[in-house]
Amino acid sequence: MELREIIEKSNLEIPKERVLFNELMKKYTTFKIGGPAECLIKIKKVEELKKVLKLANENNIKITVIGNGSNVLVLDEGIKGIILIIKIEGYNFYTLDNKKFVISIGAGEKIPKMGRIFLNNSLTGFEEISGIPGSFGGAVRMNAGANGKEMKDIVKSVKCVDYLGNEKEFSNSEMKFEYRRSILKDEKYIVTEVKIELEKGDKEKILNKMEEYSNSRKEKQPLEFPSAGSTFKRGKDFITAKLIDEAGLKGLCVGDAEVSTKHSGFIINKGNAEAKDVLELVEKVKEEVYKKFNKKIELEIEVIGK
Numbered sequence: 001m002e003l004r005e006i007i008e009k010s011n012l013e014i015p016k017e018r019v020l021f022n023e024l025m026k027k028y029t030t031f032k033i034g035g036p037a038e039c040l041i042k043i044k045k046v047e048e049l050k051k052v053l054k055l056a057n058e059n060n061i062k063i064t065v066i067g068n069g070s071n072v073l074v075l076d077e078g079i080k081g082i083i084l085i086i087k088i089e090g091y092n093f094y095t096l097d098n099k100k101f102v103i104s105i106g107a108g109e110k111i112p113k114m115g116r117i118f119l120n121n122s123l124t125g126f127e128e129i130s131g132i133p134g135s136f137g138g139a140v141r142m143n144a145g146a147n148g149k150e151m152k153d154i155v156k157s158v159k160c161v162d163y164l165g166n167e168k169e170f171s172n173s174e175m176k177f178e179y180r181r182s183i184l185k186d187e188k189y190i191v192t193e194v195k196i197e198l199e200k201g202d203k204e205k206i207l208n209k210m211e212e213y214s215n216s217r218k219e220k221q222p223l224e225f226p227s228a229g230s231t232f233k234r235g236k237d238f239i240t241a242k243l244i245d246e247a248g249l250k251g252l253c254v255g256d257a258e259v260s261t262k263h264s265g266f267i268i269n270k271g272n273a274e275a276k277d278v279l280e281l282v283e284k285v286k287e288e289v290y291k292k293f294n295k296k297i298e299l300e301i302e303v304i305g306k
Contacts, residue, residue, distance in 0.1 A: 124201025
């Protein structure tokens with residue numbers, strides 16, 4: 001039985017407008033790159049997620065999960081099976097004492113949106129991270145960070161569902177946070193809710209810090225072009241963007257994929273770049289950096305697809 005037939009005959013109880021077939025993934029990634037998803041389902045509730053996972057297990061269907069579509073490169077051939085976009089939203093504030101607050105946040109909530117909400121509630125501790133263009137689920141999974149702070153610094157616990165539909169909650173220490181990774185990079189869990197801890201602060205100071213970080217991002221990063229964010233990981237004993245710059249690779253292009261002239265740690269889509277262009281450019285950059293500095297650089301973005 002074809003995947004479409006399996007899904008249409010199933011009782012998922014998910015509105016049809018959230019179940020799409022042969023949908024181009026370029027619509028759902030910040031890179032604006034990606035071939036067709038065999039089936040794309042937008043998940044808004046944990047129970048919906050469990051039903052889809054049960055169907056996938058019963059029919060041996062591959063599951064791929066993305067959040068806000070940042071930090072990923074979807075291949076031109078697209079993705080087989082079911083692609084889940086986690087859109088579980090909502091948030092609640094809990095007071096620990098007069099100064100400290102715990103906030104539970106749906107995995108699909110966007111980081112910039114929550115940054116504004118924390119500002120309006122005079123909560124500090126999130127300013128450095130507030131400009132990251134992702135969802136909480138994806139940010140926790142890869143321990144996203146900016147301006148010297150990472151998700152591990154504020155996360156209390158993370159609720160997940162495994163691929164069999166079982167719920168589990170990880171504490172901060174159980175998440176095994178490291179630079180741009182967590183236990184969720186190695187084990188198959190889907191984030192549904194994140195709890196973080198912030199403190200009451202001075203609203204004007206919080207706003208000033210957020211504006212400072214926002215202005216710095218605009219000044220240093222090529223936000224005017226689609227990208228997946230920082231393309232390469234930082235090295236243990238070197239700054240990757242600096243090596244790319246010193247290798248004279250700024251502005252290097254393959255098709256419409258370009259090493260940004262504004263920040264050489266970013267590969268941007270100047271218009272109609274395809275995944276194959278990005279991957280070819282990545283290999284050229286890796287080769288040149290290794291040839292000139294004897295340093296191996298690694299991708300920070302995740303490649304998804306066939």
